[in-house]
Amino acid sequence: MKRLNFWNMLENIKHKEETVIMDREILGIDHGNRQMKTANTAFLSTVTQNKVKTSNLSQILEFKGKYYSIGGSREDVDTKVDKTVDDDYYILTLASLAAELKARGKNQAAVRLATGLPPRWYESQMKAFRKYLGRERELCFRYQGEEFNVYLEGVSVYMQGFAAITDILAETQGKSCLLVDIGGGTVDGVPIENMRPSGAQPIIDNNGTIKCISNVNEVLMAEFGEKAKPYIIETIMRTGTYAGDEMYLRVIRRELNKYTEYIYNLIKKHGYNLHLEKIIFMGGGASIMQNFGDNEGKDVICIPDIHANARGYEETLKSIWKARQNMAG
Secondary structure, X not given: OOOOOHHHHOOOEEEOOEEEOOOEEEEEOEEOOOEEEOOOOEEEOOEEEEOOOOOOOOOXXXXXXXXXXXXXXXXXXXXXXXXXXXXXXXXXXXXXXXXXXXXXXXXXXXXXXXXXXXXXXXXXXXXXXXXXXXXXXXXXXXXXXXXXXXXXXXXXXXXXXXXXXXXXXXXXXXXXXXXXXXXXOOEEEEEEEOOEEOOOOOEEEOOOHHHHHHHHHHHHHHHHOOOOOXXXXXXXXXXXXXXXXXXXXXXXXXXXHXXXXXXXXXXXXXXXXXXOOEEEXXXXXXXXXXXXXXXXXXXXXXXXXXXHHHHHHHHHHXXXXXXXHXXXX
């Protein structure tokens, strides 16, 4: 692909001696420790490089002559404080681009990527993460046997969680709020005043849903000598129920209830009054708070949609571009 100025290339891009019209897409990706999420797709944040090309191309990404298996088992999921330490999250980003573009009925586009980082790492890692994701502009790769061509126009990095609750914040003017993003690896609380992060000390905790699942299985092993597959525990987290032996389900529900008590105690320990301040839960753990938390008498909003961050990143970037266009006349 011949390198051209982005704005001039949209209508006329030369590729393999053919004229190709590329649509412009604003695409949000939530780089979670447990799952990669876009506005319409999600898969486990695991990647393994294969030594040889496999005959089954399901979940296989081919990039620069190498083959990667995407989205392995839940037991393979690990937590990374710095996602730029290796190429795993770069490869996972390519898979996310392909999955979301396919969901939109496309296999090529000029993309402005919108993503985010947890509040605790935002200031220190934002520049490095943007450089890491934007290191190549012209991307050609195959995913699940289908070819994708992406021109990466740029990368924007926002504070995780905050970008997803703009509409809710508009209804909280004059009220002190705490945004609590319960992710796979971490729990991050952002104090909010007058609809903006207040600058006060955030809540930082490493007991996300991965640790919660591990704790549940430790208790099951101690009481019954058997564990539950993470998928089963996640289903109970998300729905509150599962078709199985009630003896096991009772223990799982009890431990999930204990986890919500831990989260509320964590909030109180940081000086927040659960009966006077609005608490907004989001991330994969928001469903646990919704289904198992003692929420009575508290001003609580739960956003269990795992796509909320990715969609929030997109909407934030769209608003910025719209404002710039209006200013330009």
